[in-house]
Amino acid sequence: MRTRRTVEKKAPVRRIGGYGGRIHFVAVLLAFFLCLCLGKVGYLQLVKGRELLEEVRGQAMDSIPYFAKRGKILDREGNVLAMTVETKGIEVYRPGVLHPDYVADYVAGTLSIPRERAQQLINCKGDYCYVERFVDPKIAEPLEAILAYRGKDAQILWQKEMLAGIRVVKAAGRLYPYGDNAGQVVGVARVPQSNPGDELPSPMKLEGQYGLEAACDEMLAGKSVVQKGVKRQRQGMSLLPGNPELVLEGDSVVLTLDVNIQAIAEEELRRTVITSLARRGIAVVTEVETGELLAVAHYPPFNPNGTSSYSSDEIWKWNDAAFIDVFEPGSILKPVVIASALEEGVIGMEDEIFCENGSWKIEKREKPIKDHGRFGFLNVWDILKFSSNIGSGKVGLRLGQEKLQAYLEAFGFGERTGAMPAGREARGILRRGKRGWSDMEIANISFGQGIAVTAIQMTSAIATLGNGGRRMRPLLVKEVIDANGETISRAEPEVMGQPVSARAATLAVDGMRRVLEAGGTGEAGKVYGFDAAGKTGTAQKTMTVEDPNWEPGGERDRPRRRGVYVDKWVGSFVGLVPATNPRLAILVMVDEPYMNDFGGVVAAPAFSRIASRALAYMNVNPSEEIRHIVADRAAEQGVVKEAAPAAPAPIAHQRNNFGPALVPDLSGMTVGEALKTAVLSRIKLRASGSGVLIHQEPAAATVVEEWATVRVEFAAAVPVAAEEEE
């Protein structure tokens, strides 16, 4: 009954189901809470949405810079000196590593390195550690396959899990197909080394560090692209759609160098540096008319493919020393001084200059200037021929300081030649003291001491003499082309000035021609088959660093300081070939030869060989008189009246030997062909008969001494069919 009363007291609807109100209370409570959640969600998404999205972007967005494929470096014939290939590298993404010990074991085993080293490699400071940049495909490919495995093989999956964190990444590799051919000039581009703890550079970014790679870095590197993606917690980054494709390629650089002439120059330089036990050598071959550098050779060689095999005290071998190292030229500067003096008229061809019998004291306190012989009166040409320091010094004094300096500057000394882009060149030292040069200094500079030049400057100055006094800008980069081969810029031969007239230049070259005559200092520089002009140089070196061998109380009473002349020499030779209308100017510099200091001994023979081989390669016919000699000799034998025009020689004949000559296979050649080939192969022919060559002795591929005589027999060509009938 009590219940019934209750029912009557309260509204029936509220009593439905008994305690329905309490259900509703709970329902409302929960509904309120759901609304609270909704409100919070709405606040987060609608009010703070943008702000939080920014936060996500900051937290999760990542970007990877992608680098354009670095352009090629080509020689003038289009041979590829440097190119970029995509290689595989191994990287460890540290947060993704699940089994550090296994990973370390794997890395150590795969790369054959000690385990401690592997441990070190995978425990770099950042998230990503590069373990190895260039991995053998034999290693990279199976590893990639395991890491990308999606099948069900339990063992592979186990391996995949154990190797978690290791990743195979794309890396850019710079390949130098010609190896050490022009290695220093081409230089090195590589992924920059980084200090431990620094953020690692991208393995795709190559940075030009030496030589042209550094000088043309901007053009070669091209544009880089930034790709955006989402940083993932355990797996690095995944790219978002809509990123630019990595298709860009940097521009390519075409050089004026010719790999074949470069090879010739390097081979001959190497021979001469090795046989003279020198420290190093430089050889430069330039085309006189255009200023184009055809070869810039250095020894010891540097192979940019194997930079890691050089120790830190061998880094100097990497330098393109012809551009960035300066040396005191010594006597090879004399032709420039003589030409200047002739131009200025301070000396005439008929003038005789007293050479003080070999020892000349300009100032009382100074040491006397000495010649290597006791010369009396010498005319201009003889000063060059016998390389008289005293004579040259007196000529310089006649010019006077200002004129001498002006002429030297006009020849390009003391300034960058502009051959190497981006000014990566040395200026050389052409001192301009406040008080000017003393007479002693003027005399010194006149025979090439007290002035420092680069090999390129020196070659250019000599080429200027050969070019009728017109100075061409030395060119190394001929052309810049884009990825499609379209020319972007082309370097045309550029006249930089005319320091001396054609007459003065020609007279100086005539003087240089006498250097190669019998009795001249450069006799060994005679070029077989060509008339050449040249100048020897033997420059004394100064200490470049404090003498490391000095001990207190030792043999010498004080340490030798920088700038003090020591008993170290640079033997050098510059030359023009042919002497009339020269095609090539060639410089050979042998640094610190041990066997013999004289440029005429150590450098001249290299000049001779480089010149003859390079000219043959360039299809330059031997000078008239030489051809006549050959023809006359042939005529003596009653064989050939006149040599037929020579066919272009296959390059293979020039590349195959070092030291002694190799007898080529001459069979079937005409007389002209045979003669040409013989010159290229550095052998002499003694011929009989006419027509095509039917017999030679010694046989092909026999090793003989240089310029040894090979007997050859020619006979009228017989048609093959006729032979068969017999």
Add this chain to the structure above:
Amino acid sequence: MERGVVERKPRVEHGIMLVALLLMGLGLVMVYSATVYSATAPHMLGRTQGNGMYFLERQLMFVGAGLLALTMASFVPFWVYRKMAVPAIILGGIAMTGVLFLGKEKLGAVRWFDLGPISVQPGEFVKLAFVMWVSFSLARKQDMLTRFSIAIIPHLLVAGVFVLLYMEQPDLGSTIILGTVLLFLLHVAGTRLHHIAMVMGGGIAMVTVFVLSSGEKMRRVAAWLNPEAFAESDAYQLINSKISIGAGGLLGEGLGSGQQNIAGYVPEGETDFIFAVIGEELGFIGTFLVISFFGYILWRGMSLAASIRDQFARFLVFGATMLVVLQAAINMGVTTGVLPTKGLTLPFVSMGGSSMVVMCICAGILLNASRTFPRLGVESANDDVRVSASEVEVLIKETA
């Protein structure tokens, strides 16, 4: 005019089924979206064998099991639940004890029986069994609910046993669900308010003591109150989950495009924090819909409970609704930072077999009850059956 009360024919709540199915479908999509990237990550390979669809396939299996459970639960005769109440709770107690010794450990908790390819979490089933038993017990003691010793103490004792078992695992989330549902059931059954207040006070005191005694729980609370200070440790999940939800904005970043999700910043994105993935990828539209769906279940479940005369059925319906909605509310509250972090899944959506089956049974119970029992309601002009208020009262008494 005094309106009469009518008893109407049973009306099946198709809406609840629809909403449950929609949520399960959404769950499938979101589980895939949340795991497609991480499934092939090296640290997951042991489980997924490199199969990117691994989690989706498992969830499909769970959904299948859930649908089976839902169908069975909605078609068994309703008396089965009454009969099962006592055996279920005993079985639950045994299972909960057993899991402490035989269970497998995962993430520092022992909650699962390992049955080869699947693992069963008895704690999830115990929630339902407990609701069934409490409903059964309350319905039986309808006349004596004003007495503390009868209405409160037995249920508290049983609840205490299960709370202890839960804490051994440990599983704070389930403990809180269990306690809250009990509290509300007692309240709804008509026990005295000051008794409820005492139980609530005791419960809050116990939770406080527990939280204070556990460094980890303290940190979680502190992290909840001041997330920025714990950004790298305890609030990491919370902050990233809030960032993810917020980043979704109105329309979301699109399925499979959530950057936080792809990047793996949403922790447990396929289970406890799936709501954050929904928020990021589907935006406010998605979160609003999900909350609305649970709101709908709440509305329909509570209406159903309020309109059933059968006391056991209405308590069970109420309890089942509570299990679903309370768990959803707590989950979403945690994800959005309204509540401190605790591990609870989002019903029907989150990945997980046991939870899925239990939630489906809950939905099945609602459907079953709506199909079985006549509804009481305020009369209207269209009603054909009329009963007076007094008759209703008698009917209520009789069913009790």
